[in-house]
Amino acid sequence: MRQHSPDVMSKPERLKLNYKFWIETQSGLSVLGEGKWKLLKAIRDTGSLKAAVEKMGYTYRQTWQNLKDIEEKLSFKLIEKSRGGEKGGETVLTSKGEHIVAFFDKLYADVEPRLNESFDRMVEDLNKIVD
Amino acid sequence: MRQHSPDVMSKPERLKLNYKFWIETQSGLSVLGEGKWKLLKAIRDTGSLKAAVEKMGYTYRQTWQNLKDIEEKLSFKLIEKSRGGEKGGETVLTSKGEHIVAFFDKLYADVEPRLNESFDRMVEDLNKIVD
DNA sequence: TTTGGTTATGCATATTTTGCATAACGGTTA
DNA sequence: TAACCGTTATGCAAAATATGCATAACCAAA
Numbered sequence: 001m002r003q004h005s006p007d008v009m010s011k012p013e014r015l016k017l018n019y020k021f022w023i024e025t026q027s028g029l030s031v032l033g034e035g036k037w038k039l040l041k042a043i044r045d046t047g048s049l050k051a052a053v054e055k056m057g058y059t060y061r062q063t064w065q066n067l068k069d070i071e072e073k074l075s076f077k078l079i080e081k082s083r084g085g086e087k088g089g090e091t092v093l094t095s096k097g098e099h100i101v102a103f104f105d106k107l108y109a110d111v112e113p114r115l116n117e118s119f120d121r122m123v124e125d126l127n128k129i130v131d
Numbered sequence: 132m133r134q135h136s137p138d139v140m141s142k143p144e145r146l147k148l149n150y151k152f153w154i155e156t157q158s159g160l161s162v163l164g165e166g167k168w169k170l171l172k173a174i175r176d177t178g179s180l181k182a183a184v185e186k187m188g189y190t191y192r193q194t195w196q197n198l199k200d201i202e203e204k205l206s207f208k209l210i211e212k213s214r215g216g217e218k219g220g221e222t223v224l225t226s227k228g229e230h231i232v233a234f235f236d237k238l239y240a241d242v243e244p245r246l247n248e249s250f251d252r253m254v255e256d257l258n259k260i261v262d
Numbered sequence: 263t264t265t266g267g268t269t270a271t272g273c274a275t276a277t278t279t280t281g282c283a284t285a286a287c288g289g290t291t292a
Numbered sequence: 293t294a295a296c297c298g299t300t301a302t303g304c305a306a307a308a309t310a311t312g313c314a315t316a317a318c319c320a321a322a
Binding site: 012013014015016017018019020021022023024025026027030031074075076096099100103106107110111114115118122125126129130 | 144145146147148149150151152153154155156157158161162205206207227230231234237238241242245246249250253256257260261
């Protein structure tokens with residue numbers, strides 16, 4: 001069957017730039033980035049993994065596994081979980097968990113403004129190519 | 132069966148930071164980043180998709196599909212491919228393909244030095260958390 | 263000892279990624 | 293003009309990941 005490719009010249013669209021930072025192990029294994037940073041904040045704010053997950057729109061199953069894997073890679077705990085009690089259970093950040101949150105706060109505060117400036121400038125060049 | 136978790140406190144390892152930039156469509160669809168940038172350079176240098184792919188250690192099948200998808204998202208062609216002939220076929224960059232390569236060259240030259248400086252500074256803070 | 267809300271986890275299903283195998287091309291050459 | 297050869301093109305099976313449902317485990321309080 002002969003089938004020609006879709007016309008690749010038909011829908012010019014303005015482009016943009018995006019970026020991402022994350023922590024990895026020395027061996028290059030990815031550990032955690034912006035998503036888990038925000039999740040940790042949500043855990044801190046709610047005192048509950050379940051509530052944090054719902055707030056973020058994540059699934060409990062996967063997030064629980066992700067956090068377990070992250071702690072394994074880091075070799076220290078980010079959260080302290082307990083079951084039972086009046087509220088059914090709770091999850092709080094460990095001291096190191098708090099530090100990781102604070103680290104990302106600082107990292108983004110430091111780097112994002114300058115990066116966005118560069119990107120705003122460069123995205124003009126980029127869109128000249130499209131036209 | 133009762134099975135205790137692996138001891139998460141047992142292998143402290145120095146951490147590092149990493150980052151990534153990429154181009155996306157206005158609607159947030161990821162288009163291409165560092166990998167395809169380097170691939171395009173390899174295509175330019177070799178005149179062949181097959182050779183470029185082998186140079187990069189990618190698989191032909193997937194790379195071919197990726198490039199097709201990227202051109203679809205961009206709505207313009209990055210490469211011009213032909214089959215047959217003495218060399219069996221060849222692939223060269225289009226003018227816009229060249230421009231995209233040049234864009235990434237400039238982007239990384241602009242942004243990387245300052246970013247690496249910030250990261251070197253911040254990674255010290257990060258590893259204070261680990262200890 | 264019952265209750266209730268949270269954490270913990272097995273497992274089936276869906277989705278994505280890989281990679282093998284093979285077709286299609288077409289300028290060159292005899 | 294017909295066979296050749298190295299490249300591009302692509303279907304498809306298999307493997308690896310991701311997703312999400314269902315349900316167990318837990319335990320302070322009532």
